[in-house]
Amino acid sequence: MENVVLKSTQFRREREPSWRELEVLLEKLRKGSPRSLTPHELTRLPTLYRGALSSLSVARSISLDQSLLAYLESLANRAYFQIYGPRASFASVAIGFLRHSFPRAVRTLGRPVLLGIGLTAVAAIAAYFLCRANPEWYYTLMPGAMAEGRVPTASTEELRKYLYENETPPGDMLSVFASWLFVHNAGIGIICFTLGFAFGLPTALLLIQNGLMLGAFIALYASHGLGAEIGGWLAVHGTTELLAVALCGGAGFGLARAILFPGAQSRLAALARAGRVAGQIALGCIIMFVIAGALEGYARQLVVELWARYAIGGLMLVFWAMYFLQPLPPAAADGDDGDD
Amino acid sequence: MAMTATTETGRPAGSVAPPLGKRHRQIVTPEGVPLTVELADRGSRAAAFALDVVFIILVLVIGGIALALLGGLIHVWALVIGILGFFLLRVFYFPYAELRLRGATPGKRLLGLRVIDRNGRPLKPEAIVVRNLMREVEVFIPVTLLIFAGATGFGDIANVLLTVWLGIFTLMPLFNRDGLRVGDMVAGTLVIMAPKAALLPDLAGASGRSRVPLTVQHDAPREARYRFTPAQLDFYGVYELQTLEAVLRRADADNLQARQEIARRIRAKIGWPDASQGTVEERGFDATAFLEAFYAAQRAQLERRMLFGKRRRDKHDRS
Secondary structure, eight states: TTTTTOOOHHHHHHHHHHHHHHOOOOOOOHHHHHGSSSSHHHHHHHHHHHHHHHHHHHHHHHHHHHHHHHHHHHHHHHHHHHHHHHOOOOHHHHHIIIIIHHHHHHHHHHHHHHHHHHHHHHHHHHHHHHHHHHTTHHHHSSSSHTTTTTTTSSOOHHHHHHHSSSOOGGGGGHHHHHHHHHHHHHHHHHHHHGGHHHHHHHHHHHHHHHHHHHHHHHHHHTTOOOOHHHHHHHHHHHHHHHHHHHHHHHHHHHHHHHHHHOOOOOHHHHHHHHHHHHHHHHHHHHHHHHHHHIIIIIIHHOOHHHHHHHHHHHHHHHHHHHHHSSSSOOOOSSSSOOOO | OOOOOOSSSSOOGGGOOOEEEEEEEEEEEEESSSSEEEEHHHHHHHHHHHHHHHHHHHHHHHHHHHHHHHHOOOOHHHHHHHHHHHHHHHHHHHHHHHHHTEEEEEHHHHHTTTEEEETTSSSOOOHHHHHHHIIIIIHHHHHHHTTTTGGGOOOOOHHHHHHHHHHHHHHHGGSSTTTOOHHHHTTTTEEEEEEOOOOOOSSSHHHTTTOOHHHHTTTOOOOOOOOOOOGSSSSSSSHHHHHHHHHHHHHOOHHHHHHHHHHHHHHHHOSOOOOOGOOOOOOGGOHHHHHHHHHHHHHHHHHHHHHHHHOOOSSSOOO
16 A cells, blocks of 8 residues: 555645745745736736645645645745735825825715814814913913913014014025924824824814814904904915814824724724724825825915915815815725725 | 634634644734734833834934034034934834835834734834824823923922832833733834754655755655554654654754654553564664654644544644
8 A cells, every 4th residue: 555655745745846846936035026027927926826825725635745735835935925915106105095095084084184174273262262262371372492482471563573584594494494393293293193093082072173273273262353464464374274173183082982982893803904004094184184294384484465475375275175075986895994 | 812822612613723722823814814923022022122223323323413513514414413313203203114114114124012902904104104103202202201300390299100100101011911012002013033944854754854855855765664654653642743743853962862752652652563563673773763653643644633633732632
């Protein structure tokens, strides 16, 4: 009976050349980009991958050769990574993201996003009325560092100066100012998003604080009869920047919702599902912060006519509304539904 | 969770993966074949992260020096590039590297680690972005707070509470079986060891222990010196077979003694040689050849049984 060739040995003999071929291709891919493969090799890759998977399945049921099983397991794994690894083209990912994924993500997490916008708005309105009723509130709501002398006791002229003669050196330093603003704001946005993991509480606090400061600030100027001017000053960049902060907060709430109310899914599965959508929002917001930084750093410093400031702010708001509410093609059905 | 150990039942025989060890998890490819992956250990992951941070710092230092040298000429733009460069590096180094290098930053690559989707689906760019954005709350905020603890304006108690709270985020990988950090949880990813295994020669398909690739040697005549009856092959199961395989695959010389001992025990257990096989001249007995012949015969027996649906786990498995 020893002269009979084992089924598993025969199986290995038949399949081994294709494993070796796949191994060579994988090694090439590991060292270089997919472009290092010839078109023929590229078409062979999926076939060989499926062949390796089927070999693994067969080997598991007919072979007891441990080293063969380990080898096939590893070969199938490595091929799987190459085939189902992330797509390398950064540009196409970016374009697809801006065209569809970002607005779709915002709409998918519609309610958390509205909560983010709502919290900011309610806090702003509350702070406005508090400060109009009693200017003392201003000191409570505005941390000293932010106020920089813009206090209720300042004269109207001093306050007006801040809106038109800016705190930055003119001319070429504007680009430094713009980039600093972008980095600062994007940092706040990312924190708003990531802290959603802590059940969303820190996110809510950050958004409320943001809204309170906004409301107190508007109230300060309005109390000196500069309501229209502060509106224009804020509108230039605020329509983009405040929206982006609220969206980041909404993304954070999306995480929190998945942790607190996972529904039918396991908590981990719900979190992974919400996390991807929320991450798209956070990424898109970083781009919004670039735009906001440019508007705040350049446009607000260069444009001083009130109507022009309102026009820029209004246009941006209309643009974002159209962008997020545009009709979108249905999401590609790629089975990415996050069910664990 | 999809990664719990599967039982022996409940799956079609063709797709049953071997039982999972503590460090192993199972993913199911889109083709429906379960693959076993080995979790990356936390130490390697920490080391990979440290390496990546070193790379970032290197780029920052080199870039900073270059900017400072150029700065005399165009200082405003040097400042802009510096501010933006630092931010972009901090936020996008990890996702960009993981996208370009198919799921591994340079640090991970050096330590043989890889990011995959926890369910075996394609790893999406947004998952990569999310898992790395979360580093902000896991690492950057706690580090910043530690450095500027005095400057937060909070009291000592508040600082301690904040540290504990953020520490939970940072140390999350220690609190779950899969070593998931917060970013992995949010992105649905898993970090594993990049697999590497070479194909060794088939012990049962070759005569002797030659290391020549199988394809050349398969027609060699089987060693006929040691033969076994079906009854003699009825003592051991898969576990013993694979233990024997591990012994035979070890090439070291001091192994000989162990082999002789194993051969002696097997002979005693299965009663070899029996009356029909005659006697064996003890001086001419080659333990290695005996074990290889026994391995081949035993494997043939067990594999044949397996084709009929009986997988004998070990020698105690009498079902």
